[in-house]
Amino acid sequence: xxxxxxxxxxxxxxxxxxxxxxxxxxxxxxxxxxxxxxxxxxxxxxxxxxxxxxxxxxxxxxxxxxxxxxxxxxxxxxxxxxxxxxxxxxxxxxxxxxxxxxxxxxxxxxxxxxxxxxxxxxxx
Numbered sequence: 001x002x003x004x005x006x007x008x009x010x011x012x013x014x015x016x017x018x019x020x021x022x023x024x025x026x027x028x029x030x031x032x033x034x035x036x037x038x039x040x041x042x043x044x045x046x047x048x049x050x051x052x053x054x055x056x057x058x059x060x061x062x063x064x065x066x067x068x069x070x071x072x073x074x075x076x077x078x079x080x081x082x083x084x085x086x087x088x089x090x091x092x093x094x095x096x097x098x099x100x101x102x103x104x105x106x107x108x109x110x111x112x113x114x115x116x117x118x119x120x121x122x123x124x
């Protein structure tokens with residue numbers, strides 16, 4: 001049975017977090033892929049290498065998906081990412097644009113989770 005775009009986006013993120021970066025790219029990334037992370041060149045290979053380096057430096061990285069929204073060719077994934085188990089982590093929003101079930105465009109924004117926040121509702 002064919003996976004939904006939501007399932008593809010979550011699977012991609014889970015594989016990357018687990019260090020299976022090249023396999024995630026092989027399965028889900030389009031040859032026409034581009035991204036908008038301001039810290040790296042906008043091509044697939046540059047981001048893939050950065051993801052591999054991060055996975056090697058943080059073998060116990062965790063990703064907990066909190067919300068997923070799909071609207072036509074767009075998927076938004078809101079998640080809690082920790083580089084190390086003891087970290088407070090980061091609240092991250094990944095925005096994916098798909099074409100023919102492959103990821104063609106990716107945006108990501110993150111907010112470090114503060115140790116002491118006046119907001120009684122929490123980040124999530």
